[in-house]
Every structure is written in structure tokens, then in C-alpha cells.
Amino acid sequence: MTDINGVTNTPFDVVKPALDILDTSFGKIFERLDLPPDIQNGALQAYREFKINGPEDAQLWLCCAIYSELQQARMKEMLSRAVAARAKRKNSGDQQQEYWSKSSQCNSWNMSLSHLLRCFNIGINVFLQKMKHWNMLAHHSDTFKKRIENLQRRLSIDKLLLRHYKNVFQQLYLKPDASKEEDLLEYQAIYEFGWLLFLVVRNELPEYAVTNLITSFQLLVCTLELVYVNALEVHQSKIINREFPGIPKDWTEENFDILSLHGYCAIDKIGALIPDLPVSGVVVVRNSFFRKTIMMFFSEQRLVGNHTHMRELIKDGLLEVNLTSLNRNYATFVADINEMDERLFLKFEPQTNPKEKEVAKDAPLKELNSKLWMIEGHKFCEAQRMNLYQLLTHGNGLPPTLPTHIRDAIDKDDANSLTNIQNTLRDMALKFGTAAETTAHLSDEEAKRRFGLSSAIYYKLLDSIIKAELQRKPGLKITKLLVQRTFNATLIACCLELVLHICGQKTLEFPWVLECYQIEAFEFQKIIELVVRHHNGLLSQALIRHLQSVETECLATHIWRRDSQLWQLDKLPHYRNLQDTTESEDKENVPKCVNITHKSVIICMRKFYLLASQRLHDLCKPLGLLGNPMDFSHMWHIVEYSVTAHGSELLRQRHLDQLIICAIYMYGCMAGLRLTFTQILQVYRRQPYMRRSVYREVPMEGAPCDIIAFYNQVYIPLMTFYSQLLKCRLRVRALLQPNQKPAMEHTHRQISPNHNFYLMSETVPVMCDQTCNCTTLIAEATENALSGKKRSYSFNKSSPQHYQPKRPNILRRSTANQ
Structure with missing residues (x-):
């Protein structure tokens, strides 16, 4: 294949993988991994060189073979880049030579180890033990063997660090009661943000320093102190432990000056919570490497806030912005160098008492057992348990039918709206049962239970949305909302998508629900915004992130399907026209070239x-x-x-x-x-x-x-x-x-x-x-x-993204991004 300049520039070869000799389970694993042909075939060839006995060992060996191929592809590409860089310096005057290695052909070695183990359903400890045997059988280099040893050492260090992180965190903050949902969500978000920020900062260290225990503890204390002082900027926050000696003396007073926190430091008090850790070393790290790294994050927009004083990371809604940014950055990093996703170690535990922990662990399933929509026979992981727990214990629980106050508010003349809802639920349940049996081989009973849970979530969300609309428009007749079949169908489908995500059915992953009900993605992304805005603590952070990723997928591709109503527009609008339309109070002032007649189209295109x-x-x-x-x-x-x-x-x-x-x-x-x-x-x-x-x-x-x-x-x-x-x-x-x-x-x-x-x-x-x-x-x-005259040419951009300042030059860990 050639480009417009006539240069051969094919980044990949379309080669069908050789799966004819593999059994069905292996084929499904390769399908989930989505490996390129060169990696897949190389792993299969290495796998066949060993005599494997037993299906369990076979999967372990195959996992090792794939990881080995990913690592070797990564090291080869890093070597080719080093050679290309030397060639570029040597022949800098030759403008015709192509230094980028054509042989690399865009190798797919960037996959996180966590994703690989998840596809094989293998634990990290079992994998590391088997990988040592694989290294001996495959006669890998000492560099490769050293990497496995470092990975195992890092795993042990992470467990120790996380234990101290939880201990210090519980002394800095107070966990709110389950009834105080907003405070509990803030507590969970700060807990996740602190650990994630520590991981991202530590990844900026040189590789030899990452597994240094003392350095890791010093960075952990620096991170805890930074997050804690930023949390203090939310004045009178209920999650702050007022008994902690590091809190400012007058912080509890109403006239407390928030600006005084700009120069406040709690390193001594927080460092003292970790035994045998010299605080003087923490201060040195904080004033040098840690500060430079945080300032780099500000300059690269990985963090948003007051970059002068490293403050305002949490207040005014910026906590969610920064948490999302760091999650995206970290996900790229772990895929880029085949790292273990260390966010998996961070399992939020809502209770501290061991007996209460055991009760909380079984609570979701006990609650489910008392409901008709119990998903029997399904093994839930810890994350699924917590998602279900929050759904089932929110408020008074999930209603089995439409709430009574909604029924009472409907006029007698509009009683057909209730019938329409029940008919919509019945039709969608039947269609789901038929489609799920064909696609995922779900039994009729399993499909009924899943859709039953979806219906209960639908009733709960519908109640929240109606309450919000009545607050916004007190004179609104709710029957106008209930009779809209598109609104109800998309809301039910959104609730079903949440249930399918919790159950983890691969064959029923999004956009299966759109295909099942033939729902347009444009309508579906509208309902997601309503659900996220009005769920009122019903959904966990994990479920909210899932809905946001679904919305992003809709905007990127699904709203541009052949039958999308967006193609009914005379012309897709420019970003500037959308800005003008949003800020205009007079609809007659909408530019004619935009030809937008519905506010939802404007919102959708702005998001796009x-x-x-x-x-x-x-x-x-x-x-x-x-x-x-x-x-x-x-x-x-x-x-x-x-x-x-x-x-x-x-x-x-x-x-x-x-x-x-x-x-x-x-x-x-x-x-x-x-x-x-x-x-x-x-x-x-x-x-x-x-x-x-x-x-x-x-x-x-x-x-x-x-x-x-x-x-x-x-x-x-x-x-x-x-x-x-x-x-x-x-x-x-x-x-x-x-x-x-x-x-x-x-x-x-x-x-x-x-x-x-x-x-x-x-x-x-x-x-x-x-x-x-x-x-x-x-x-x-x-x-x-x-x-010598100067003519001013304007090169402004209407893009919503502004220019990023150049990063400081500090010692960084070598990754494939460089």
C-alpha cells in the first residue's frame, strides 16, 4: 500500500490467525485479547515447543507465551528506536532517509498485564511462579528474568504500601454513615484519588528507583500530605478528622482563612504515622522530585487547580476532573509498558471492624436473595458485589413496581400512560429473553431475573428524574414524560446495560443492547446524561464511569450510523456556531448555516x-x-x-x-x-x-x-x-x-x-x-x-483544547512514549 507521496507505508499485514488447531476456549481468549497476527502466531509457536499436560496448565503456559511475546516485541521496538535515533544524529543532513523502522509495523505490545491475566482468569501470584519456569524453558535473557523479579518485588512492596496508606487515611478522614451519600462518595473519591496520584507520581521515577522501599514510602507520605491539605480547603468538610493533630488550630472556625493553607504543611504529623520513617528524608523528596513532578502534571494538564501553590485540586468540583484525568493517564501508562494495573489493589472497604466487613461482604447476596430478581448461579467478584450493594441498599432499596406517589399523581384521564409503561416493559423483556438466549445462551429464567433487576432500577431512576423535572418546572404534567415511548425505552435499555455490565457477560457488551432494541445511539447518549445527573447516589463510581465510557463510544462512532437522525441536518455545524447558538437567548439569531432545531442536537455536537x-x-x-x-x-x-x-x-x-x-x-x-x-x-x-x-x-x-x-x-x-x-x-x-x-x-x-x-x-x-x-x-x-512591515495573521483555534506548556526537564522513567 502506498500513500499520496508514493511511499510504501503499510503499518500492518492483514493475516488471519492460525486458530485451526486451538480449542474453543483458546479461540475465545484470543478474541478477547484482540492480538495482532505477529504476536499471536509467535506465542502459539513458542507454546507448541513445550509438551503441555492438562487444560489448566495449558492456559497458564499460553498466558506466559503471550506475555513473553509482548515483552520481546516491546524490547525490539525500543532497540530499533535507539538505533534510529543514533542514525538520525549521524545523518541529520539526509532529508530523504526514513529512520522510523518499517519492520515494526505497529506491533501491538502495549497491553496491560492486568488485562492479560483477566482474560485468562489467572491470579498474579500463580502467573509469576509459572513465568519463572517459562523463563528457564525458553532460555530468556537475564534482562527479561530481572523484569519478572522486579515485578514480584514491586507487588510485595505495593501490598505493604497499601496497608500503611489505608491506616494513615483512616486517621486523616472519617468515614460517613451510609445515609450521608454525598459525603460517602466524596470520601471514596479522595481515597481513590490519593492512591492513584501516588502511582502516577512514582511512575515518573527512574526504573531502578521504583522498587526502592524507602523512596516509595517517602512519596506516599508526600502524596497523602498534598491531598490532605487540599481536602482542608473544603471548609467544614464532614469527612475531615478533627482529632488529628495535624489539622490547623482555627480550621473549625467559621471565619477560617482558606488562603492560609497555601503555605501550610502537615508533613511532620503525617510522616509520624508511619513508624521508623525519617521525616527529614520526606521533606527533601517533597521539595525536590515531588514538587517538580506535580508542577509538571499541572503544566501538562494532568492536574487542574492552583499550580502556584499546588492547591485547589479537590474543591469546586475539580476532584472528579483530576480523578478522571489521572485514570486516563495511568491506563495509558500500564498498557504502554505491559505493567500490572496497581489500581486493582485499591478495593474500597466501607467497614473497618472485621465482623462488620464479613457482614458487608455477604450483604449484597443476602439482599438479592430476598428479591425476585436474584441472579442465581452467578459468581460475583468484589467490584460486582460493591456495585450491587450500592444499588440494593440505596435509600429504601429498589422498588418492585412504579412508586405509588407517581401513580397517584397521574390524572384519571391519562391512566393509559401506566398501561403504556407496562406494555413497553413486557415487550422489551420478551425481546431481551429471545435475543439473550441466541447470543449468550441465557436460560429463560436467567433472562427474567436480569430484566427484573433492570426494571427495578428503571423505577428508581424514573422517580429521581421526575422529581428533578418537577423542581425545575413545578407546573409540569408528568404524563407528558411517561407517554414518551422513546424516553422510557432508552431509560429501560440504559438500566439493562448497567445490569449486563455488572454480570460481566462478554457477548452482551455494549452496543449489544442498542442492537437488541434497535435504539438509535443519538437517543441513548441523551438518556445517559440524565441518569448520571439524577441518579442521586444510586450508582457507584464504577457504574458512572462505565456509562461515561458508553457515552463516549456513542459520540465517537455509533451516532454516525447510516440511519442516524443527525444526517437529517442540512449541514453538520461548526464548533463556533454551536457556541453562538448556546449563548444566544433569541432562537431567531441562530445562524442559518447551522440549521439546528433541537437543543439536544446542539448538546450532542458540542460533546462530540x-x-x-x-x-x-x-x-x-x-x-x-x-x-x-x-x-x-x-x-x-x-x-x-x-x-x-x-x-x-x-x-x-x-x-x-x-x-x-x-x-x-x-x-x-x-x-x-x-x-x-x-x-x-x-x-x-x-x-x-x-x-x-x-x-x-x-x-x-x-x-x-x-x-x-x-x-x-x-x-x-x-x-x-x-x-x-x-x-x-x-x-x-x-x-x-x-x-x-x-x-x-x-x-x-x-x-x-x-x-x-x-x-x-x-x-x-x-x-x-x-x-x-x-x-x-x-x-x-x-x-x-x-x-520589514509586520502583517498580523490570525491563527486562533476554535478548538476547546488550549495549548499545553512545555514540561520541566526532570529525570523520568523510560517508557515507550519517549
């Missing part, structure tokens, strides 16, 4: 553009394309133009990521960057939202093709005009004086001088359009350059 900007940034950063803000601005406008001008041809039945990948490559060609599809796809594979079908199976007229064929045959012919205009603008930029930077209008407003958190404006860069005279622009720029 925010997602597009975030994912474009995620790919540009590792590729080194954020050094000049104008580069990101141009790539953003390529993406936006491909959506608004050619969305029907480029986005229908396809994925947002495909347009982003093509936009980056096209800009690289136009700007003369030595950027290949292989490089872009290697970065894409490291993203937690990566899907191999995005670049291997792009829908075309006829059979699917790879991303390069799509780029050459579909993308470029449609984007040729815009690419020429982009070339024109880049030539104008090149004619500016070397030290002259194009003036940029203010595109984002900083909330306060102490924050690195911005609100984006709706201004759009002045780009060439169809009336642009490229020759005139170039001639004018040349004349100005020769005469």
Missing part, C-alpha cells in the same frame, strides 16, 4: 467536538506536535472541515478516530513533516480507547479496507481543495520573518491568575476559504517581509 479535541491532543502530544500552537490549530481545523464539509462521505458508518488519524497525516504532508502512518498508529495503539478495527477495517463501498487505503481512495479526493488552501496558508507563514510570530487573538480566558484552568472563547481562526486569493496573500507576505 470536545471529544474530538481531546483525542487529537492525545495523539499530537506524543508525536511532538504541540510545540507550536499553530500546528494544533491547523490540524483541528482539518478535522472540523472534514466533519462539516464532508461528514456524510467521511464520517457516515465510520469512526471519529479515523478522521483524526488522517488529519494528522495530511497536515504532516502539507507542512513537510517527516511523519508516517506507522508513527501515528503506534501512538494511537497506546491510547486506552484504541480499537484495532479503526485502522484495520475501515468501512468502504464493498469490503472494508485499512486506514491507508481509505486515506488514498476516499479522504484525499474529498479534502484536496482544503489541503491546497492549507498549503497556501503554510507558505504565507513560512515567508514571515524567522523571529516574527503570527499574532494570536485571545482564544481562552484564565479563571484567575493562580489557576491553569481556562474557559475557551468562541473565536475562530482566520483561515483561507473558497474566495481566498492565495497568490495575493503570498505576494503580500513577500513584500512585507522584504520591506
Whole structure:
């Protein structure tokens, strides 16, 4: 396959895996792992070299073989990068030589060890023991063996660290009662945030220092102190332990000055909670490595808050923002270097008394046993238990029928609305039973229990949503909501998706529920926002994150299916037009080119553009394309133009990521960057939202093709005009004086001088359009350059993502991102 420059640039070979000799269970495992052919075939070849006895040992050996192949592929690529870097320094004047290794072909070695073990249902300790035998049989190098030893040592250190983390945390904070749901959720979120921040900070250490016990304890205390002082900024917070000696003396007073916490330090008091740990060493680490790392996180937007004093990480709703950001960053890291996901060690325990722990452990199943929707015969893991526990013990529990006060509020003349709800539930239950039996071989009884639990969640959420709507519009007749079949069907389907996720049925994973009921993704993503906004503590953080990931998947691909109602628009709107529409109070002022008649369409498209900007940034950063803000601005406008001008041809039945990948490559060609599809796809594979079908199976007229064929045959012919205009603008930029930077209008407003958190404006860069005279622009720029005049060219971006400052230069742990 060749690109538009005639260069052979195939990042992968479409090879069907050799599964003919494997049994059904192995085939399902490979399907879940989604391994590329080279890794899969290499693992199978190594696996066949040993005589395996017994199915359990066979799975263990195969798991070791796959992990071995992943590690070897990683080490080979790291070596090829080192060789390429040396060659680049040696032949820096040769502009034609391609230093990126074509032989790597975008190897899929970036997979977390936790995901691999989960697919095989193998514990980490069993795996490590078997891996030692595998290393001896396969005669692996000492470097490889050392990695397994370090992994085992790190596992032991993590268990020790986590024990001390829980002990210190319980002395700093007070666990609220189960009745105080908001406080309990805050307590859980801070508990998770502290451990996650520690993991992310520790990963910035050089590899030899990660398994150093003293260093790890010092960083743990630094992290606990930082989170604790930030938690104190939530004045009069009920989860703060007022008996802890490290609390400021006047913190409990109403006139306490929050700004006094900017210089407050509790290192001595918190460090004293860990026996035999010298506090002086903690202070040294805090003032050097820890501070530099946190400041780097602020500059890279991994953390949002007051970067000057390292404060305001928790208050004003920023805790959830920072928690989401760190989770995304950590997920990328563990996949990037095949690490163990150490977040799995962090199991929130709602009770501290051992007897109470045992009661809490059995509570979900005991509660379920008393309900008709008991999912018998299903083995729940700890996370599933906690999800069920929160669902079943919330408030007065889940109602078996529609709440009485809703029935009483319905007018007698509108009694048919109740019948409509019952008919909708009955029809959807029958359809689920039939489809689940075909797809997942669920028995009729199992399907009834799952749908029964879904119905109970539906009644609970419907009650919450109606209450919220009545508060917003006191005169609203609730029958208007109950008679909407689309609303009720999507809400029921959303509740069923939660139940299927809890049960962990692989064959029934999203978007199966959409296909089962033929629900449009555009409608489904609307109901997700309602559920997340009005669940009132019913759903656990894990379930909320699942719904958010489902919403993201809908925005990225499912809302662009062939029959989506978005294609009924005359033209997909620009991001700027959405901003104008949102801020306009007069509907007559909506720009005619937007042609938006429904508020939900505006909200959906704004979410879509925010997602597009975030994912474009995620790919540009590792590729080194954020050094000049104008580069990101141009790539953003390529993406936006491909959506608004050619969305029907480029986005229908396809994925947002495909347009982003093509936009980056096209800009690289136009700007003369030595950027290949292989490089872009290697970065894409490291993203937690990566899907191999995005670049291997792009829908075309006829059979699917790879991303390069799509780029050459579909993308470029449609984007040729815009690419020429982009070339024109880049030539104008090149004619500016070397030290002259194009003036940029203010595109984002900083909330306060102490924050690195911005609100984006709706201004759009002045780009060439169809009336642009490229020759005139170039001639004018040349004349100005020769005469010394300065012409201000605006390159602002309407993208919701702002430019990221350069990171401080500190000693970092070597990863494949470098």
C-alpha cells in the first residue's frame, strides 16, 4: 500500500490467525485479547515447543507465551528506536532517509498485564511462579528474568504500601454513615484519588528507583500530605478528622482563612504515622522530585487547580476532573509498558471492624436473595458485589413496581400512560429473553431475573428524574414524560446495560443492547446524561464511569450510523456556531448555516467536538506536535472541515478516530513533516480507547479496507481543495520573518491568575476559504517581509483544547512514549 507521496507505508499485514488447531476456549481468549497476527502466531509457536499436560496448565503456559511475546516485541521496538535515533544524529543532513523502522509495523505490545491475566482468569501470584519456569524453558535473557523479579518485588512492596496508606487515611478522614451519600462518595473519591496520584507520581521515577522501599514510602507520605491539605480547603468538610493533630488550630472556625493553607504543611504529623520513617528524608523528596513532578502534571494538564501553590485540586468540583484525568493517564501508562494495573489493589472497604466487613461482604447476596430478581448461579467478584450493594441498599432499596406517589399523581384521564409503561416493559423483556438466549445462551429464567433487576432500577431512576423535572418546572404534567415511548425505552435499555455490565457477560457488551432494541445511539447518549445527573447516589463510581465510557463510544462512532437522525441536518455545524447558538437567548439569531432545531442536537455536537479535541491532543502530544500552537490549530481545523464539509462521505458508518488519524497525516504532508502512518498508529495503539478495527477495517463501498487505503481512495479526493488552501496558508507563514510570530487573538480566558484552568472563547481562526486569493496573500507576505512591515495573521483555534506548556526537564522513567 502506498500513500499520496508514493511511499510504501503499510503499518500492518492483514493475516488471519492460525486458530485451526486451538480449542474453543483458546479461540475465545484470543478474541478477547484482540492480538495482532505477529504476536499471536509467535506465542502459539513458542507454546507448541513445550509438551503441555492438562487444560489448566495449558492456559497458564499460553498466558506466559503471550506475555513473553509482548515483552520481546516491546524490547525490539525500543532497540530499533535507539538505533534510529543514533542514525538520525549521524545523518541529520539526509532529508530523504526514513529512520522510523518499517519492520515494526505497529506491533501491538502495549497491553496491560492486568488485562492479560483477566482474560485468562489467572491470579498474579500463580502467573509469576509459572513465568519463572517459562523463563528457564525458553532460555530468556537475564534482562527479561530481572523484569519478572522486579515485578514480584514491586507487588510485595505495593501490598505493604497499601496497608500503611489505608491506616494513615483512616486517621486523616472519617468515614460517613451510609445515609450521608454525598459525603460517602466524596470520601471514596479522595481515597481513590490519593492512591492513584501516588502511582502516577512514582511512575515518573527512574526504573531502578521504583522498587526502592524507602523512596516509595517517602512519596506516599508526600502524596497523602498534598491531598490532605487540599481536602482542608473544603471548609467544614464532614469527612475531615478533627482529632488529628495535624489539622490547623482555627480550621473549625467559621471565619477560617482558606488562603492560609497555601503555605501550610502537615508533613511532620503525617510522616509520624508511619513508624521508623525519617521525616527529614520526606521533606527533601517533597521539595525536590515531588514538587517538580506535580508542577509538571499541572503544566501538562494532568492536574487542574492552583499550580502556584499546588492547591485547589479537590474543591469546586475539580476532584472528579483530576480523578478522571489521572485514570486516563495511568491506563495509558500500564498498557504502554505491559505493567500490572496497581489500581486493582485499591478495593474500597466501607467497614473497618472485621465482623462488620464479613457482614458487608455477604450483604449484597443476602439482599438479592430476598428479591425476585436474584441472579442465581452467578459468581460475583468484589467490584460486582460493591456495585450491587450500592444499588440494593440505596435509600429504601429498589422498588418492585412504579412508586405509588407517581401513580397517584397521574390524572384519571391519562391512566393509559401506566398501561403504556407496562406494555413497553413486557415487550422489551420478551425481546431481551429471545435475543439473550441466541447470543449468550441465557436460560429463560436467567433472562427474567436480569430484566427484573433492570426494571427495578428503571423505577428508581424514573422517580429521581421526575422529581428533578418537577423542581425545575413545578407546573409540569408528568404524563407528558411517561407517554414518551422513546424516553422510557432508552431509560429501560440504559438500566439493562448497567445490569449486563455488572454480570460481566462478554457477548452482551455494549452496543449489544442498542442492537437488541434497535435504539438509535443519538437517543441513548441523551438518556445517559440524565441518569448520571439524577441518579442521586444510586450508582457507584464504577457504574458512572462505565456509562461515561458508553457515552463516549456513542459520540465517537455509533451516532454516525447510516440511519442516524443527525444526517437529517442540512449541514453538520461548526464548533463556533454551536457556541453562538448556546449563548444566544433569541432562537431567531441562530445562524442559518447551522440549521439546528433541537437543543439536544446542539448538546450532542458540542460533546462530540470536545471529544474530538481531546483525542487529537492525545495523539499530537506524543508525536511532538504541540510545540507550536499553530500546528494544533491547523490540524483541528482539518478535522472540523472534514466533519462539516464532508461528514456524510467521511464520517457516515465510520469512526471519529479515523478522521483524526488522517488529519494528522495530511497536515504532516502539507507542512513537510517527516511523519508516517506507522508513527501515528503506534501512538494511537497506546491510547486506552484504541480499537484495532479503526485502522484495520475501515468501512468502504464493498469490503472494508485499512486506514491507508481509505486515506488514498476516499479522504484525499474529498479534502484536496482544503489541503491546497492549507498549503497556501503554510507558505504565507513560512515567508514571515524567522523571529516574527503570527499574532494570536485571545482564544481562552484564565479563571484567575493562580489557576491553569481556562474557559475557551468562541473565536475562530482566520483561515483561507473558497474566495481566498492565495497568490495575493503570498505576494503580500513577500513584500512585507522584504520591506520589514509586520502583517498580523490570525491563527486562533476554535478548538476547546488550549495549548499545553512545555514540561520541566526532570529525570523520568523510560517508557515507550519517549
